[in-house]
Amino acid sequence: MKKKQSATIYDVASRVGVSLATVSRVVNGNTNVRESTKRKVLAAIDELGYHPNAVARGLASKKTTTIGVVMPDVTDMYYSELARGIDDVANMYHYDVLLTNTDEDPVRETMAVNNLATKQVDGIIFMGNELDREVLNTIASVDAPVVLAGFLTSDGSLPSVNIDYVAAIRESTKALIRNGHQRVALVIGPLTHAINKQYRLKGYQDALEEMGIDYDESLVFTSHQDYAAGMQVAERVTAAKATAAITYDDEVALGIMNYMIDKGVKVPDDFEVVTSNNTKFAIVTRPAVTSISQPKYDIGAVAMRMLTKLMNNEILEDTQITLPHTIERRGTTKNDLEIKM
Known part of the structure; x- marks a missing residue:
């Protein structure tokens, strides 16, 4: 079957009897075209099924949109x-x-x-x-x-x-401490990443200082960003005798929460969890997860x-x-x- 040939800008110009430049101005929304001519060009574009070539337009305008x-x-x-x-x-x-x-x-x-x-x-x-x-x-x-x-x-x-990642983690950490937790775990990504070391960890450390609790690096954990990683890090969180955790990812938070529940730990009575992304994961689970809510x-x-x-x-x-x-x-x-x- 012979492939149907697409209409070109030349076809449109020929149909209306105008220059290529006029058709181009209409296609690109240039107002410097008579309204009657514009209507004829648009009608021809519709009749011929012309679709402007985005690559060609980009080369001409130096923009690809x-x-x-x-x-x-x-x-x-x-x-x-x-x-x-x-x-x-x-x-x-x-x-x-x-x-x-x-x-x-x-x-x-x-x-x-x-x-x-x-x-x-x-x-x-x-x-x-x-x-x-x-x-x-x-x-x-x-x-x-x-x-x-x-x-x-x-x-x-x-x-x-x-x-403000510093403020968000600081507020969450202080809230958990006010709930009676002296050992709050922080679960974040690699400390080689600025967002973790310079912002999330800083917020956590600031909260501890403001609440008069010494910083304990054994309560800071790095984790991959998925559910299985949350299950794995939960074992280390438990071994560190933490009674609450703040995580940087919702799937990680679910892994920690479900690990605790599987081990017979009551959430939130015996262990509290706060997450950071507030996606649907945090909402549809039971119990639903307290979260920092980002817009x-x-x-x-x-x-x-x-x-x-x-x-x-x-x-x-x-x-x-x-x-x-x-x-x-x-x-x-x-x-x-x-x-x-």
Whole structure:
């Protein structure tokens, strides 16, 4: 069967009897076209089924109206909610989104950024927990603005949108201490990552100091970001005689909670759990998990809005945006859990 040939810009121009430049102006929304001519061009586009070639338009305008989004795990609810905010705002500003998954592997992250650069994306939003030196160097070499969503570099060298991780962990830790816990475990990702060492751990240490409790590094645990890892770290948390835990990931929190329940430990009477991402995992389980609530959709949406400004060569008034967080009290903490600054 002979393949149907797509209509071209030449076909549209010929049908209406105008120049290629006139058709191009109509397609690109240029207002410098007579209304009657515009109607004829749009009618011809509809009749012929003409679809503008995005690549060709990008070469001509030096814009592809495409942005790249680098995600560590497309199946993770936290990142998918951020991506929804990005996509909605991208659509509002008529940008297409190219999504790439990296499994938080620096080699794949470097490849992802390079691949997006070869596709001439107009900008990139990067999600994850850390940027290693090679990835940072690659980002610096790309001729496109980059915004971080849901994490930040140690030196604030790239625009980012986050919550105040120090304050969120400090508030949660102090609340658990007020509930009578002298040994609160902190379960986070690798301490080589700035978001863990400089922000989450700092919030935890600040809370201990304010509440007059000595810091004990044996109560700080690193864990992979999944349910099985939570089950595994729970054994070490128990061995450390902790009676409460704050985790950086909802699946990890569920692993810890279920381990305790399997061992006959009553949650929250004998062991309290607070998580950090407030995804559906924290809500649908029983008991539902008390969580730091991040405005995930808004983080993605604001990151995309920042990127649109950078792609238009606008100056950002603030390159480090901090959005407000709350604490959602649920069934893994006692009813009298009191959150104070």
